[in-house]
Amino acid sequence: MESTKRRTPRPSSARSRVAEPVTTPYEAAENLTSEARMAALLEAALEDGNPQVVAAALGTLARAKGMAKIAEDTGLNPKSLYRALSGEGNPELDTFLKVIHALGLQLHASAI
Numbered sequence: 001m002e003s004t005k006r007r008t009p010r011p012s013s014a015r016s017r018v019a020e021p022v023t024t025p026y027e028a029a030e031n032l033t034s035e036a037r038m039a040a041l042l043e044a045a046l047e048d049g050n051p052q053v054v055a056a057a058l059g060t061l062a063r064a065k066g067m068a069k070i071a072e073d074t075g076l077n078p079k080s081l082y083r084a085l086s087g088e089g090n091p092e093l094d095t096f097l098k099v100i101h102a103l104g105l106q107l108h109a110s111a112i
Contacts, residue, residue, distance in 0.1 A: 032064035039105055052087050058096065059085030061103050073102035 032038050038061050045057030062070045062085055071078040076095060084091035085099070100107060 027063075028060050029064035032061065035104055038064065038103060042100075042105060051090060055085055055089045055091055056087040058091065058099055059087075059089070061105075062099060065103055070099060070102045074098040 028041075032041065041057050042054075042061060045054045048054070059082070062081065067078055067081060070076075071081050074081070074095070076098065081095075081099075083089055084095055091099070
């Protein structure tokens with residue numbers, strides 16, 4: 001006796017492949033088009049309190065302004081700046097203050 005079940009055709013391998021999504025790296029520095037946005041990023045990083053977050057935020061700000069320009073304005077070596085202002089960096093206070101000044105920003109203290 002022949003089977004009455006219908007077989008569902010298998011999709012060909014060409015039809016069953018799902019296209020891989022195309023992604024591009026996100027660069028936050030591209031969105032920092034005003035000093036107000038730059039100040040907001042630094043303020044958020046300082047509120048976080050994690051030194052690595054602050055260093056990474058400073059690095060993002062420096063890339064937004066141009067690392068070569070920041071290096072020139074601060075008198076610091078660009079390679080050292082990249083290293084210090086990475087998420088793993090730990091910039092000295094002198095470097096931190098020079099970069100803040102070169103970015104055209106100020107720090108303010110307030111009671112909590």
